[in-house]
Amino acid sequence: MSAVRVAQPSVSADRWSPATLMPPWWRLYPSRILTFWLVELRKIRHDRTELYTRAVQPVLWLLIFGETFSRIRAIPTPPGISYLAYLSPGIMAQSALFIAIFFGIQIIWERDSGILTKLMATPTPRLALISGKAFAAGVRSVSQVVVILVLSAILQIHFNWNPLHLLGVAAAVVLGAAFFSCLSMTIAGIVLHRERLMGVGQAITMPLFFASNALYPVKVMPGWLQGLSAANPMSYEVDALRGMLLGTPTALPLDFGVLAVAVVAGVAAAAALLPRLAR
């Protein structure tokens, strides 16, 4: 019986108690989300191609679609707001949506390559893992916010450049991206295969985009579409963005409330289906 042996139990009892190993949940969740955030930032830093290629689409939407429809004057906009200005928050939300939908494909790819299995074997609760992924989608979509803000400045669109408003804009886009990535990861948990998910992804992104107020005001839609739009978190996201950037009348608490509830529901749904991907 050496001194070392005698000392062991007390040391180990301490080292292996749940309290020593696991931080409390209110520190665990932010810590995991921050981890996936930082990982996403490093990936972006290593490979910027996606950043550049992703920037092309919103530029085309604004320059081609936006400029053309500005001339046609087919879409009624609030007084004093050009169609281009009206459109750009919608394109901001849309390009974040396209990025977020990719995350379901990414989680299937991570599953096929064994990365997901390994992540799930770490002391990371499923809810924390999904939250981390969801907010990583948010980080990526913020890059689109920057692209569109810069482009809008060049096009001389009159935004409200109040930093607080811009922070709110980033928050709304992050929440929106978090929700849509959860939607995508939920579908991934159902269909389990990349090919099928690509099909479903294509099939849902367009309706999410068109059955929202991103391109045109809800007023011009037929009644049934207005109903769809009211149930579409995208509409609330765009509504919040327009309110903060253009000063159009909005109910920001309602917008952010709906987005927050949607994120919570999305995280719960995707986390519930995650074990299917672990098999």
Added chain:
Amino acid sequence: MTAEIGLPEGAPPDGRQLPVACTDLRVSFGTVQAVDGVSFSIAPGEVFGLLGPNGAGKTTTIRVLTTLIRADSGAVSVFGYDTRTAAMLVRHLIGYLPQQLSADFQLTGYENVWLFARLFDLPRQQRDQRIREVLAAMGLDDVRERLVSTYSGGMVRRLELAQALVNRPALLVLDEPTIGLDPLARGDVWERVSELREETGMTVLLTTHYMEEADTLCERIALMHHGRIRSQGTPAELKARLGPGATLDDVFRHDVGTAIEDEEMTGGGRDVRRTRRTAQRLG
């Protein structure tokens, strides 16, 4: 220095609990009974090999043990902690290497290990030092800032070992650690595992297809087929059953071959017959 990588201060929980105790484990996927009443235990410091053909239920057993899936019945405990009720603690005790090459190719070697250091809640002050230690132990010190996409297969596998070791696991679980590697890289991986074992006395559970490797590395072996353990013992014991000069390959063929006969008597699966046809064709 390498001792730092091994067991955490004070063996987990009190050194008296078995690293793995698995009793009458059953797991089914739909109508397929993947694991059908498996029982085994691993002693502290032991290298235990779970062998068997594809679809034998090895990986499913490991997935229950690593808390990734739940068993239909039976129980697995890791150092006395039940994998169902104390999943998070069990995960803290295990270092896990899945079958596929699962490092993130979009990150550097250092960042891959850093991710796991964070996910295992290593204190910030210790993180960097620990990451460098495990990378050095796996011989990846000078390539740590390179993207993993530039690594060779063997380097990726060593990096994954570093990832699995960063939390100083008490039990290392290696699922087909050398699959798809060339003989040189395979030898390298086993060398690192052996070194690690000698220096830390860590308990290791591994699965492999390569019988000679299992023979030299494992202290005890369980041979699985169709979700059941066909035989269990030290490599010497298993070989002795078949008489002098028998290899572990012979044991494998004997146990699995017998099972195929059984299956055919009861009108077993088509894939079994197909395997047999292939075997006949190959002579």
